Amino acid sequence: EPEVTQTPSHQVTQMGQEVILRCVPISNHLYFYWYRQILGQKVEFLVSFYNNEISEKSEIFDDQFSVERPDGSNFTLKIRSTKLEDSAMYFCASSEARGRFGTEAFFGQGTRLTVV
Amino acid sequence: QKEVEQNSGPLSVPEGAIASLNCTYSDRVSQSFFWYRQYSGKSPELIMSIYSNGDKEDGRFTAQLNKASQYVSLLIRDSQPSDSATYLCAFRFNTGNQFYFGTGTSLTVIP
Numbered sequence: 001e002p003e004v005t006q007t008p009s010h011q012v013t014q015m016g017q018e019v020i021l022r023c024v025p026i027s028n029h030l031y032f033y034w035y036r037q038i039l040g041q042k043v044e045f046l047v048s049f050y051n052n053e054i055s056e057k058s059e060i061f062d063d064q065f066s067v068e069r070p071d072g073s074n075f076t077l078k079i080r081s082t083k084l085e086d087s088a089m090y091f092c093a094s095s096e097a098r099g100r101f102g103t104e105a106f107f108g109q110g111t112r113l114t115v116v
Numbered sequence: 117q118k119e120v121e122q123n124s125g126p127l128s129v130p131e132g133a134i135a136s137l138n139c140t141y142s143d144r145v146s147q148s149f150f151w152y153r154q155y156s157g158k159s160p161e162l163i164m165s166i167y168s169n170g171d172k173e174d175g176r177f178t179a180q181l182n183k184a185s186q187y188v189s190l191l192i193r194d195s196q197p198s199d200s201a202t203y204l205c206a207f208r209f210n211t212g213n214q215f216y217f218g219t220g221t222s223l224t225v226i227p
Contacts, residue, residue, distance in 0.1 A: 031213060042220065043204065048213035058211045088131060093157055093215075103148050103208060105215055107159040 002026040004108035006092050013082055021077045021111045023092030033073045033093040033105060034067065036060070043091070049075065052109045082115045089113075119143075120218035122205050128224045135192040137221050142186070149181055151190045152204040154220065160204055164192070195225040200225030 005024045013019050015106050034046040049067055064080045075094075079086055089112050093105040109112040119142040131134045137151075148167055152160035166172045166188065167178040178191040188207075192199055202220040 033213070035215075043215075044216040045214045045216070058214070072186070089159075098221075104136075104150065104162050104165050106150075106162060110159045 004092055004094055004106055006090075006108035006111050008111060009109065010112045010114070012075070012116060015115055016081050017077050019082055019113065020043060021079075021092075021113070023075045023077075023108055024073050025075055025092065025094030026096075027073070028095060029033045029094035029096050029106075030093045031055075031097070031105075033095075035091045035093060035107075036078045036088040037091065037110075046077070058063050079106075079113075082113075084115050086115055087115045120205055120207060120216050122203075122221050123220035125222040126218055126224055127221055128226055129195050129199075130193060131193050131197060131225055131227050133225075135187045135199065135223055135225070137138055137190040137192075137203050137205075137223065138187055138200075139189070139190075139218055141190045141205075141207050143207075145209065148208045149179070149188045150206040150208070150215070151177075151179060151188075152206060153199075154202045156202075160217075163203075192223075193225075197225045197227050200224050 007022045034048040035043050037043045045058045047061045048055045066078045068076050089110045091110045092108040093104045121140045150165050151163045153163050154160045157221045164179045166181045169181050172179045180189045202222050204220045205218040206215045208215050
């Protein structure tokens with residue numbers, strides 16, 4: 001069964017440091033997403049990516065965040081200067097299409113980011 | 117403002133019973149609706165999607181959508197202890213990419 005894979009599973013970083021979270025979406029999927037979930041809170045949308053560019057982003061996704069698809073398989077989220085409030089579980093997801101059918105998003109297992 | 121409202125629970129049902137989870141959404145033009153299950157510390161796992169008014173069944177799960185009432189529900193028949201998790205309702209516009217999630221309902225199935 002195809003799945004979204006994320007690395008690392010847990011990342012601890014010092015405040016102000018840069019982190020890169022990595023994801024390999026399902027191979028035939030065209031839309032890629034990053035979501036985050038602060039402990040005990042709801043899943044929040046950060047950004048979606050299609051055809052090598054950002055297609056939609058939330059207010060959370062400010063200038064300290066960036067996304068990239070450096071090759072044909074990886075999809076990365078970079079946080080330039082981490083803050084304590086960036087501590088959360090970060091989920092990568094992918095979906096096959098945007099239209100009425102095939103819109104289901106499948107999530108990776110997540111990266112738990114802890115900023116100290 | 118696009119909102120998804122769920123009763124946070126916790127909801128407790130005995131093993132073998134039907135669990136009923138409800139969700140309302142604020143935007144009338146929402147098109148695609150999803151139920152995800154999330155075990156503690158894990159990622160959301162897709163259970164079902166539903167796009168049209170009415171019922172959609174998949175094994176022990178039935179999703180019900182009523183767009184006029186802006187209401188979507190999930191029924192779990194013959195509940196098992198392994199169904200104990202948080203259930204997330206989400207919707208999406210056909211013209212957009214973002215999934216809007218509710219805060220989830222915590223379900224406990226008591227053996």
